[in-house]
Amino acid sequence: METETDQIYHLDVGNLLGFNPNHRFPSAPSSREELVKECIEESRKLVQAIANALFNFTSTETNDGPIVQLPPPTTKLPREKHVPRPKPPTKWEEFALKKGIQKRKKDKVVWDEQTDQFKRRHGYDRVNDDNDVPIIEAKATDEPGEDPFAKRLDEKKKRVGKQQKNRLQNLKAAEKAGALPSHVQLAATSLPISGTKSQPKKIGKDELGDVAGLAATSTASGGKFDKKLPGEKPPKKQSKHHQYLPVVAGRGAVNPEKEQTNNVLSKIFSKHSHEILNVGKAINMYNVKKEKKKSGRSDKSGRSDNLKPKKDITKKPANKAK
Amino acid sequence: MLEIRTPKTGKAKRVLEKRAPKLVETGRKTLILHGTKTSATVSSVLMELYRLKKGGAIKYSRRNENIRPFESGGETSLEFFSQKTDCSIFVYGSHTKKRPDNLVLGRMYDHQVYDLIEVGIENFKSLLSFSYDKKFAPHEGTKPFICFTGEGFENVPELKHLKEVLTDLFRGEVVDNLNLTGLDRAYVCSAISPTKVFLTHCALKLKRSGTIVPRMELVEVGPSMDLVIRRNRLPNESLMKEAMRTSKDKPKKKEKNVDQDAVRGKIGKIYMPDQKLDEMHLHDKSKGRKRERKESKLLNEETDSKKNKKSSE
Numbered sequence: 001m002e003t004e005t006d007q008i009y010h011l012d013v014g015n016l017l018g019f020n021p022n023h024r025f026p027s028a029p030s031s032r033e034e035l036v037k038e039c040i041e042e043s044r045k046l047v048q049a050i051a052n053a054l055f056n057f058t059s060t061e062t063n064d065g066p067i068v069q070l071p072p073p074t075t076k077l078p079r080e081k082h083v084p085r086p087k088p089p090t091k092w093e094e095f096a097l098k099k100g101i102q103k104r105k106k107d108k109v110v111w112d113e114q115t116d117q118f119k120r121r122h123g124y125d126r127v128n129d130d131n132d133v134p135i136i137e138a139k140a141t142d143e144p145g146e147d148p149f150a151k152r153l154d155e156k157k158k159r160v161g162k163q164q165k166n167r168l169q170n171l172k173a174a175e176k177a178g179a180l181p182s183h184v185q186l187a188a189t190s191l192p193i194s195g196t197k198s199q200p201k202k203i204g205k206d207e208l209g210d211v212a213g214l215a216a217t218s219t220a221s222g223g224k225f226d227k228k229l230p231g232e233k234p235p236k237k238q239s240k241h242h243q244y245l246p247v248v249a250g251r252g253a254v255n256p257e258k259e260q261t262n263n264v265l266s267k268i269f270s271k272h273s274h275e276i277l278n279v280g281k282a283i284n285m286y287n288v289k290k291e292k293k294k295s296g297r298s299d300k301s302g303r304s305d306n307l308k309p310k311k312d313i314t315k316k317p318a319n320k321a322k
Numbered sequence: 323m324l325e326i327r328t329p330k331t332g333k334a335k336r337v338l339e340k341r342a343p344k345l346v347e348t349g350r351k352t353l354i355l356h357g358t359k360t361s362a363t364v365s366s367v368l369m370e371l372y373r374l375k376k377g378g379a380i381k382y383s384r385r386n387e388n389i390r391p392f393e394s395g396g397e398t399s400l401e402f403f404s405q406k407t408d409c410s411i412f413v414y415g416s417h418t419k420k421r422p423d424n425l426v427l428g429r430m431y432d433h434q435v436y437d438l439i440e441v442g443i444e445n446f447k448s449l450l451s452f453s454y455d456k457k458f459a460p461h462e463g464t465k466p467f468i469c470f471t472g473e474g475f476e477n478v479p480e481l482k483h484l485k486e487v488l489t490d491l492f493r494g495e496v497v498d499n500l501n502l503t504g505l506d507r508a509y510v511c512s513a514i515s516p517t518k519v520f521l522t523h524c525a526l527k528l529k530r531s532g533t534i535v536p537r538m539e540l541v542e543v544g545p546s547m548d549l550v551i552r553r554n555r556l557p558n559e560s561l562m563k564e565a566m567r568t569s570k571d572k573p574k575k576k577e578k579n580v581d582q583d584a585v586r587g588k589i590g591k592i593y594m595p596d597q598k599l600d601e602m603h604l605h606d607k608s609k610g611r612k613r614e615r616k617e618s619k620l621l622n623e624e625t626d627s628k629k630n631k632k633s634s635e
Contacts, residue, residue: 014496015468015489015493015496016465016466016467016468016505017467017468017469017470017489018467018468018469018470019469019470019471019475019485020469020470020471020472021472021473021475021476022473023471023472023473023512024472024473025471025472025512025513025514025515027515032445035514035520036520036522036542036546038512039471039510039512039514039520039522040510040522040524040540040542042469042471042512043469043471043508043510043512043524043540044538044539044540046467046469046471047467047469047508047526047538047540048535048537048538050467051505051535051536051538052535054500054502054505055502055534055535055536056534056535059502062501064501064503064504065501065502065503065504066501066502066503067499067500067501067502068499068500068502069498069499070497070498070499070500073496075486075489076566077486077489077490078429078431078436078557078562078565078566079347079431079565079566079567079568080347080350080410080411080429080430080431081343081344081347081410081431081432082343082431082432082564083343083345083567083569084342084343084344084345167326168324168326171326172324182338182339182341182342183328183329183335183338183339184326184327184328185326185327185328186324186325186326186327187324187325187327188323188324188325189323189324189325
């Protein structure tokens with residue numbers, strides 16, 4: 001684009017960019033405002049040049065205004081991310097290529113012979129659903145104790161597992177080539193303890209809180225003055241749970257302590273008081289206590305025979321209250 | 323043991339797809355942050371830059387003490403932020419005694435630092451100090467004109483680098499179609515000396531001229547500052563080669579709902595939306611809106627006026 005003063009501008013209409021390489025600014029600027037004015041005036045010319053090109057493009061009219069098709073930008077700028085790499089073919093794709101198997105488009109809806117209607121291929125109420133089979137006829141090769149339905153479930157699980165493994169292998173190969181699809185992430189999960197197949201259980205929030213509480217009680221002050229992490233809840237009541245009645249009753253209220261004792265006494269002195277006391281249990285407890293005392297005395301004397309100072313056999317044992 | 327993780331919501335999936343590398347790239351997102359100490363000028367420059375690039379910029383407000391772009395170890399934080407926010411160009415402002423009012427502009431390739439350029443700010447005039455007719459204030463997110471003037475941009479390698487970085491910074495989204503009514507801003511960069519660049523932001527006034535092309539006028543509205551080149555780091559050759567690589571083949575976009583047949587010719591499919599018969603607007607059947615009523619009212623008015631005239635006579 002040339003102007004009368006033989007200045008060639010480098011225009012990049014795709015970026016709305018204009019570059020004037022020929023202008024020389026005075027090395028000793030007159031004043032700040034003069035300089036600024038000069039800069040703006042030069043740029044105005046550049047903008048005008050770009051606009052000349054822009055407005056001469058064929059524009060389509062829309063509600064918002066005339067729209068023009070911008071040409072692709074000419075300045076070469078570096079990319080921000082790498083060019084997307086091609087995905088390596090999956091194992092099946094390689095096999096299909098080798099054997100010459102073509103992909104065939106499948107219909108969403110398939111004719112079902114059994115119910116004489118069109119059913120969908122995948123999803124709810126599908127054709128040939130494995131779970132729908134009511135009767136499986138026994139073949140000559142079947143063992144008598146085997147459950148064919150369970151066998152079917154097993155086979156399905158195996159198939160699904162195999163597919164998952166293949167999918168993982170394909171994704172690993174893609175990751176190696178740097179072409180993992182954008183929505184997939186391969187993450188390393190925690191390794192199980194050697195020897196076991198099971199995965200370590202994840203601890204929940206409550207369990208963590210309990211364990212932290214346990215650890216806190218092992219400190220010298222019983223965890224009362226520990227610095228709490230942000231978000232950590234104060235410990236639940238760890239001591240004995242006492243419920244004390246008020247000492248002085250309020251105005252008009254009945255004395256609760258008196259009430260309590262009265263209830264107990266009335267129960268004992270009531271007509272059916274014999275039902276409260278479990279006589280059999282009381283007798284058993286008494287007998288057990290007695291036997292313990294007897295055995296306790298005999299055990300003591302038997303164990304420390306040589307160590308204890310010998311008793312005076314002349315003195316008689318005192319009558320102990322039973 | 324590896325586990326396949328895929329996003330469970332559609333929104334998460336869309337976000338990941340947006341961040342994936344594309345064949346044809348649309349503009350870069352900018353990350354604006356500041357270092358250990360910032361002066362008033364630097365913080366206002368960063369704020370105004372953020373406002374100018376509102377749609378495609380993220381501004382961090384905390385200070386970052388461990389970011390030193392020109393040192394080998396000090397870039398790790400920047401790369402982490404770039405990965406987190408998916409920003410590939412950053413503006414880092416700081417103020418030290420040795421380098422007062424310092425601004426580091428840097429670009430990333432694959433979330434690794436690609437190149438850096440450090441400039442000092444002088445003679446900064448803020449957005450608010452310019453008075454102009456508010457009618458011409460540029461709207462947010464419009465595509466700007468960028469004008470470079472001066473032989474310095476061609477002869478001096480640092481200025482050449484700065485020109486590239488400023489283009490990337492101010493460019494905005496790369497679009498195919500442009501609305502001509504949405505042209506309302508221009509960035510003016512002039513190389514007033516081999517080390518100094520005068521940068522300002524102007525609004526566009528389109529004035530009527532005789533031809534289709536309107537006459538452009540620039541009104542200074544935005545921040546204006548002098549950028550003094552300090553240090554720069556060019557990308558290394560191999561990285562530059564890789565980043566500049568363009569793929570020649572554009573993927574052919576399949577035209578949807580159009581079919582070509584030898585027998586029928588070109589056939590298109592039109593999908594009709596559901597007709598909600600309950601909510602369709604039929605004519606208003608309310609009593610007051612009946613046509614007969616309106617007409618009779620009009621007639622009555624006429625007869626009344628006639629009567630009045632007669633009585634007045």
